[in-house]
Amino acid sequence: MIYQDPQEMREAQYVSINLHIALIAFFVFIGFVIVMYFTNRFLIKFVFKKIEQPISMLATGVHQISDGNLDYRLTYQEHDEFESVCMGFNKMAEQLKSSMEAIQKSERNRKELLSSISHDLRSPLTSIKAFVEGLLDGVATTSTSQKEYLEIIKQKTDDINSMVSQLFLYSKMDMGNYPTYPEKLAIHQELSDFVLACQEEYKSKGLLLTITNQVDVPCIFADPVQLRSVFANILSNSAKYKKKEFVHVHIFCTKQDDMIQIAFEDDGPGVQEDSLAKLFDVFYREDISRSTPRQGSGLGLAIVAKAIQRMNGKVYAQNREQGGLRIVIEIPEMRQA
Known part of the structure; x- marks a missing residue:
């Protein structure tokens, strides 16, 4: 019969228990890692699937706006975090459309303004030129007719001066440079x-x-x-x-x-x-x-x-x-x- 020292037996049991605990901890850790891995895969797939549609909608919207379709709007039915994003996109598109329309209107007004100034200056200037030529060519031979010619020239000059003054006033008001004393x-x-x-x-x-x-x-x-x-x-x-x-x-x-x-x-x-x-x-x-x-x-x-x-x-x-x-x-x- 082999005699075993009780102290050695206790040490062997202690080592065995520690080994079992270490193995259990190892397998628990491995199991935890595996569970976390598959859980993350599932969550990533779930979350990505959830945001895939809104991101795709946003990308489509950006392409539409960049191509000049300023009437394009996003339609999003869900009530989640992307709802405010889509609303913000639509608001941005509306403001961009309004800005572009304002720029286009301003450009049209500028062209109309130049055309109108040209027309309104040309008419009195043509009359002034004609009456001055009449005076120089001796068409107006009497003092009465000469006075009539000069009065018409003065009237046309007053028309030009009035138009320029009003244009100057409007321009100053439009730029906010006209003084006001309310x-x-x-x-x-x-x-x-x-x-x-x-x-x-x-x-x-x-x-x-x-x-x-x-x-x-x-x-x-x-x-x-x-x-x-x-x-x-x-x-x-x-x-x-x-x-x-x-x-x-x-x-x-x-x-x-x-x-x-x-x-x-x-x-x-x-x-x-x-x-x-x-x-x-x-x-x-x-x-x-x-x-x-x-x-x-x-x-x-x-x-x-x-x-x-x-x-x-x-x-x-x-x-x-x-x-x-x-x-x-x-x-x-x-x-x-």
């Missing part, structure tokens, strides 16, 4: 004073002015000089395009919510419906006025629109059912402190 104004008093001061002058031009005030001492914050210039340009427009000896212009002042509304209504010829939205464009005039340059440069209402915009208001035109044109100004009411 102050608190009682609009009913401003209208009354303006009509009282100018009534006879406009009567001599064929305009009969009346005013109806339907507001209780409202105030606006505006430059009084620019505001009177707005009134004058609107009335000048009515005078230039009237087709009868006298045109009645009724001025209404009312309050609509937080806006003060000033309407100029005449019983003149009105304008074509498709021209209403263009009346406040630079150099816009209906074709009939092209044959009568004395009717103006087409800058008056454009200046009106710029001035009202600087007062945080808006202006628009409508045809009256009874005939004639209605130009409406809306300016925010100044709140009392």
Whole structure:
């Protein structure tokens, strides 16, 4: 019988237990690694499958926009993290489209502006040249005819000077370089004073002015000089395009919510419906006025629109059912402190 030392037996058992523990730990670790590996593979495949469609949609959208299709929009039905991304893409596309349309409109306006300036300068310059040549060639032989020629030359020169001055004013307003000195104004008093001061002058031009005030001492914050210039340009427009000896212009002042509304209504010829939205464009005039340059440069209402915009208001035109044109100004009411 072999005698074994108890101490050695305990040491052998201890080594055996440690070996079993090490093996178990090793296999547990290997199993854990295997489980993590397959779990990661599954998760990666699942997540990738979930984001594959949105990423593909975004890639398609980017290609469409880069190819010039600014009307392309993403349609995403899920309510997850990509919903906000797709909404942001659509918003970006909409803003890009608006910017491109603004650039294209600006380019069209620039071309129209150059064309209009060329036309409006050519007409009076041609007349001036013809009358100067008439004077030099001795066509005007009497002092009376010579004076008539010189008066026509002066009139055409005044037309050019007026157009250049208005163009300079509009350009400064468009660039934001035109000084403005707004102050608190009682609009009913401003209208009354303006009509009282100018009534006879406009009567001599064929305009009969009346005013109806339907507001209780409202105030606006505006430059009084620019505001009177707005009134004058609107009335000048009515005078230039009237087709009868006298045109009645009724001025209404009312309050609509937080806006003060000033309407100029005449019983003149009105304008074509498709021209209403263009009346406040630079150099816009209906074709009939092209044959009568004395009717103006087409800058008056454009200046009106710029001035009202600087007062945080808006202006628009409508045809009256009874005939004639209605130009409406809306300016925010100044709140009392």
